[in-house]
Amino acid sequence: MTKTPAESQQPARAATIYEVARLAGVSHQTVSRYMADRSKLRAATSEKVERAMAELKYSPNLTARSLRTKATYRLLALVPGASPYFPSRMLNGAAATAQAAGYQLDVVALEGTGPERTARLRRILDGGPFAGALSFVPISSTDLLQAQERIPVVVAGEYDDKMRGQGRISDGSAAQTIVAHLAGLGHRRIAHIAGPQEWPAARNRLAVYRQAVGHAGIEDGGVADADWSSASGYTAARALMADTSITAIFAANDQLAIGAMRALHDLGLNVPADVSVVGWDDHPESAFLVPSLTTVQMDLEAQGSSTMHQLLAALTPGAPVPPEPGPTAMRLVLRESSGPAPSGRRQTRLNP
Amino acid sequence: MTKTPAESQQPARAATIYEVARLAGVSHQTVSRYMADRSKLRAATSEKVERAMAELKYSPNLTARSLRTKATYRLLALVPGASPYFPSRMLNGAAATAQAAGYQLDVVALEGTGPERTARLRRILDGGPFAGALSFVPISSTDLLQAQERIPVVVAGEYDDKMRGQGRISDGSAAQTIVAHLAGLGHRRIAHIAGPQEWPAARNRLAVYRQAVGHAGIEDGGVADADWSSASGYTAARALMADTSITAIFAANDQLAIGAMRALHDLGLNVPADVSVVGWDDHPESAFLVPSLTTVQMDLEAQGSSTMHQLLAALTPGAPVPPEPGPTAMRLVLRESSGPAPSGRRQTRLNP
DNA sequence: CTTCGTATTGTTATCGATCACATACTTATA
DNA sequence: TATAAGTATGTGATCGATAACAATACGAAG
Incomplete structure (x- = not known):
């Protein structure tokens, strides 16, 4: 041809x-x-x-229609640029919901930090003909307020944050179940590896953890800060293990848990005989690790979809809002990495 | 307010x-x-x-401009809907490149199979004012041809496919290095767990594997078909292990390798003492597994970016094309999961 | 049989940009 | 200095849709 x-x-x-x-x-x-x-x-x-x-x-011709009506039917999804720890399943859920409502979802990576990031955000919103934005990355409140002046912006997880503040069921609530699970196995002193606190999900999980520890009547062996990566989970776990009375670690996601398990292995500790480890998100691989990882199964598509519904509701104040899905399904999946607390006191066997 | x-x-x-x-x-x-x-x-x-x-x-006003010029500056990215095995880093790379060229990238999940999928694809292309499309999912050649009638469409990996056909350096070429590595460790009979063959990357890796085995003068212990999931890797590895003379498995991605390692563990086999395992993609977690995974490090952002460059070139036949990045950086990362071939003949120790 | 109100359809203006062509203005050349 | 050629700018049409308003048709009420 x-x-x-x-x-x-x-x-x-x-x-x-x-x-x-x-x-x-x-x-x-x-x-x-x-x-x-x-x-x-x-x-x-x-x-x-x-x-x-x-x-x-x-x-x-959607372009012609947009020109006339000024409605664009285009939404913006802000995703972390560099970080590979972003669950794309959430994005898929959000995109599908947007599509069903007749919107297109443009994905833009929001990178950088501080003023540079603010400028970038501003440029995207100014130029682009977006009807609304949905951010999967944390946004500072000043940036958010500024953006809100132009179009509705919803940050994933912040709604859950609020729900938790009101004592209602939120994304973090499974942390409660985890702590209860560990307490039931006889653990008396446990620790948490937290995600970066700008992220609502990380805040949520940490807050519920703190609360649940008190509620279960066991001791909080400390909280180690980390980003979402296995590398930071590794470092965090090594630091936590200085306290030899900690017998269980609850990590804010599966990657952190994998890093923690490796750290325990390098310290000559056995999982779960010496220390139990629990993750969060139930990555498809987690069931195949050795030991397989006890974790929280999440319907990430539903979470993405739910967040999108919030945005759609904000977009059409009067119009009938499509039904928002119920509280996201969460389930603690018990696997090999969590078990009964060890009876005796632990000693580091290999190099510390 | x-x-x-x-x-x-x-x-x-x-x-x-x-x-x-x-x-x-x-x-x-x-x-x-x-x-x-x-x-x-x-x-x-x-x-x-x-x-x-x-x-x-x-x-x-970009909308008004588009109406008049018919140029939309919007591109379509097709991603797998259900599968969580899609490297979002590729998408990020592509999006960044598109942005730099003044294009917006709309992400749409392409799900379903057969005629349903064809219809969906057609609907997306018909309605949407896209200047071009980039697919990260395999598309049947008839669907592709039909789509090409409207706008340029580039399928990720197919270019590499072609390069391999010409004997040039392609995405799959690291398979050669892997086979050489295993042969160097004394392995005489190895096997491959292949990804779904609709995917160019899977075809590529398999083809180079077959070729390299012959070249290295060792035996091909067989190829097991799998999708990209750990679960299928698990099943495939169990099947392959019926042949007790196989001492190494090369999996088409890290998730498959994880599933394979678990299968070996369940069979009472030690990695790497009994069987070596090599993955592909170097997921950030792979370094923290027990044993840590020997794998191929890929610059996925660069791959996504490169694919986008192809599309941009197709979009503007005459205009100066931005420089395409060189052959994607690939590097075999040696870790604990691969080691010398065992000396004696293997016997399954536990339940088969 | 008119009159009126409502349901349906048609006509023209409008959105904000670019395109095609006409015109005014420079500059170069004879 | 006159004229041609080229450059810079202005005017009106156009893209494909919706909005606002006008016009017509139809049936019921007077």
């Missing part, structure tokens, strides 16, 4: 409402009305339009 | 070229020309326009 794809695009030129109108023998406005609300047309007219549309394979 | 974000948007209404023109004392067309190519204006005029734009904080 001699034609490039770009050239052969010509014959496929999309039909306009005018062509549809001519073929149907009505005015273009009638066609427009058909699309807005076909029930306002007489059945016979409606059918004529329908037939013409089908014949011409008509699909509306 | 009583105003909703939507309402307070009002005062921020963007200026148009007409307002800029009036303020600058020129015609709207002059302003338009300024944006297209300011060098065609007289210095004095250019400056007037510039000043007016700055004062009004003018930014062009």
Whole structure:
């Protein structure tokens, strides 16, 4: 073939409402009305339009519509640029929901820090014709307020944050179950490896952990700060293990737990005989680790979808909001990495 | 505050070229020309326009521009919907490159199979005003051809596929290094766990593996088919281990390798003493597994970026193409999971 | 049989940019 | 200095849709 794809695009030129109108023998406005609300047309007219549309394979030019209505039907998803610890399943859930509501989701990586990041955010929002934004990365409150002046912005997890503040069921609530599980196994002093506190999910899990420890009547052996990476989990676990009375570690995600398990291994400690480890997120690989990882199974798609529903609700103040899914399904999955607390006092066997 | 974000948007209404023109004392067309190519204006005029734009904080309405020019500056990224085995780092790389070239990247999940999927693809391309598409999921050649009629479509990995066919350096070439590595450790009979063959990357790795085994003068103990998941890696490894003379497994990605290692563990086999395992992709967690995983480090961002460059090149036939990055950096990372071949013949120790 | 109200449809303006062409203004050349 | 050629700018049309308003058709009430 001699034609490039770009050239052969010509014959496929999309039909306009005018062509549809001519073929149907009505005015273009009638066609427009058909699309807005076909029930306002007489059945016979409606059918004529329908037939013409089908014949011409008509699909509306969204650009033209946007120009006229000023509604863009484009949403912005902000994702972490560098970090590979972002669950793309959440993005998929959000994108699917957006699509179902007739919106397109543009994904943009928000990188950098401080003022540079603020400037970048501003530039994206100023230039782009977005109706709203959904951020999977933490945004400082000043940046958020500034952005909110232009379009609705929803930050993933912040709603859960609020729910927890109100004592309602939130994303972090499974932390309660974890602590109870460990207490039930006889652990009297446990520790937490926390994610970066800018992230609502990390705050949430930590807060519920603290609360639950008190509630279960066991001791908090300390909280180690980490980012979401296995490397930081490794470092954190080594530090925590200085306290030899800690018999269980609850990590804020599976990657941290993997790093922690490796640290315990390097310290000559056995999981779960010496120390139990619990993760969070239930990565598909976690079931196949040695030992397999006790963790919290999350419906991340549903979480993404739920966050998107929040944004959609903010977008259309009056309109009927699609049903928001119930509280995200969470389930503690018991595997090999958690077990009964050791009876005797622990001693580091290998190099510390 | 009583105003909703939507309402307070009002005062921020963007200026148009007409307002800029009036303020600058020129015609709207002059302003338009300024944006297209300011060098065609007289210095004095250019400056007037510039000043007016700055004062009004003018930014062009991309929607209106698109309507007129038919150029959309929006690209489509197709990602697997259900599968969590998609490296989002590739997407990030692609998105960044698109952005740098002035394009927005819309992410859409392509799910389903067969005709349903074809229909979905068609609907996305028909409705959406996309200038081009980049697919991270395999697309059947008929679907691809059909899509190509409308806009340029690039499928990630297929270019590498072609390069391999030409005997040039491709994504799969590290498989050669892996096989050589294992042969060097004394392994005489090894096996491969292959990814789904619709995926170019899986085809690539398998093809180079087959070739390299012959080249290294060792035996191919067989190829087990799998999807990308740890679960399928587990099943595949158990099946392969029926052949007791296989002493090393090369898995097409890290998740498969994790599943394989678990299967070996359940069979009472030690890694690497009894069987060596090598993965691919170097997930950040792989260094922290027990045993840590020998794998291939990939610059996935660069791969995503490179694929995007291909698309950009297809988009602008004549225009100067931004420099395509060199062959993607790949490096075999040696860790604990691979070691010398065992001397004696292996026997399954535990339940088979 | 008129009159009126409502349901349906048509006509024209509009969104904010670019394109095509006309015109005014420079500059170079004879 | 006159004229041609080239450069810079302005005017009106156009992209494909929706909005606002006008006009018509139809049926019920007077």
